[in-house]
Amino acid sequence: MNKGNLIVLSGPSGVGKGTVLKKLLQEYTDIEYSISATTRPSRKGEIDGKDYFFLSLEEFFQKVDNNQFIEWAKVHDNYYGTPRDYVDKTLGEGKDIILEIDIQGARMVRESYPEAIYVFLLPPSFDELEKRLNKRGTEDEKTKEIRLRNARTEMKELANYDYQIINDDLDETVEKLKAIIIAEKCRVRK
Amino acid sequence: MNKGNLIVLSGPSGVGKGTVLKKLLQEYTDIEYSISATTRPSRKGEIDGKDYFFLSLEEFFQKVDNNQFIEWAKVHDNYYGTPRDYVDKTLGEGKDIILEIDIQGARMVRESYPEAIYVFLLPPSFDELEKRLNKRGTEDEKTKEIRLRNARTEMKELANYDYQIINDDLDETVEKLKAIIIAEKCRVRK
Numbered sequence: 218m219n220k221g222n223l224i225v226l227s228g229p230s231g232v233g234k235g236t237v238l239k240k241l242l243q244e245y246t247d248i249e250y251s252i253s254a255t256t257r258p259s260r261k262g263e264i265d266g267k268d269y270f271f272l273s274l275e276e277f278f279q280k281v282d283n284n285q286f287i288e289w290a291k292v293h294d295n296y297y298g299t300p301r302d303y304v305d306k307t308l309g310e311g312k313d314i315i316l317e318i319d320i321q322g323a324r325m326v327r328e329s330y331p332e333a334i335y336v337f338l339l340p341p342s343f344d345e346l347e348k349r350l351n352k353r354g355t356e357d358e359k360t361k362e363i364r365l366r367n368a369r370t371e372m373k374e375l376a377n378y379d380y381q382i383i384n385d386d387l388d389e390t391v392e393k394l395k396a397i398i399i400a401e402k403c404r405v406r407k
Numbered sequence: 408m409n410k411g412n413l414i415v416l417s418g419p420s421g422v423g424k425g426t427v428l429k430k431l432l433q434e435y436t437d438i439e440y441s442i443s444a445t446t447r448p449s450r451k452g453e454i455d456g457k458d459y460f461f462l463s464l465e466e467f468f469q470k471v472d473n474n475q476f477i478e479w480a481k482v483h484d485n486y487y488g489t490p491r492d493y494v495d496k497t498l499g500e501g502k503d504i505i506l507e508i509d510i511q512g513a514r515m516v517r518e519s520y521p522e523a524i525y526v527f528l529l530p531p532s533f534d535e536l537e538k539r540l541n542k543r544g545t546e547d548e549k550t551k552e553i554r555l556r557n558a559r560t561e562m563k564e565l566a567n568y569d570y571q572i573i574n575d576d577l578d579e580t581v582e583k584l585k586a587i588i589i590a591e592k593c594r595v596r597k
Binding site: 336337375376378379380381382392393395396397399400401403404405407 | 526527565566568569570571572582583585586587589590591593594595597
């Protein structure tokens, strides 16, 4: 049996990764979703092992020490991590698994899984932003500079990805993501 | 503007390439079809420049001499070729173009277009054939040997392709081919 593919969906903050993933999972059932571990307390209605794996700080850092997360990060006051065993088990069963993660996290994942499929979600205004910033504008120079630097950083990051999708229309974005997942299942392994 | 992708659909004789292409073009209109040139006389109802480019033998071989075909071959008593100008013009306009062609033709295309997307269509019984031939069977040795050799040749050829689709169910095959075309439009150019 062939191993499944690990699909890493990433992109700048606020681009709509979570919304895209949610709609994908509604429409396309032939893929597993990677459940995160977290140290934040569970909220009402959240189920351990379904929404998150809820861990104490001690448990979390024991897993960090044992290299049991393929990536982890602190967000506000809580820690979040992607358990390696669940990902590897799913791939080993021949199933695809998708991971929605920020750019920094994707960089960590790439160290363990260089053969994963990396999809970069772009804001619809990204191209426009660049064009606009390259023209003489009315924005003050400092704001322009920061935006241009961010845009450049993101652009450089894009070169490490296999696919890019401009998240202009949610339905189209999900269609493209689905196409990428299906196409990669047909890829000839070299 | 980005250049379009050249999609090469190939596979063993009789695998159903023509049927797959026809259904794809009915369902997916965002791609051009490469029209062949031929020396065979036009049949009733066929339109020059739509069904084929009808050429005399002299015209055909002048184009061969001028490297104006990306591939050409003799089939029965007639010559067929894929005009380079039409393919390049379409790609230059940013449109995808699909070419349905036998394995030998795909090899010729690869010389001019190594960056094209090569899709190998496999018969549903291909895996089975191999398994069956590896067991001791009732077929006479010579037939078995020829089939095994053909299967092996085809398997080797597969390594030169980007994608494989087992043509088990026509609808599924067309879905996968469409997914490949859409996914490749999202690919990050390195």
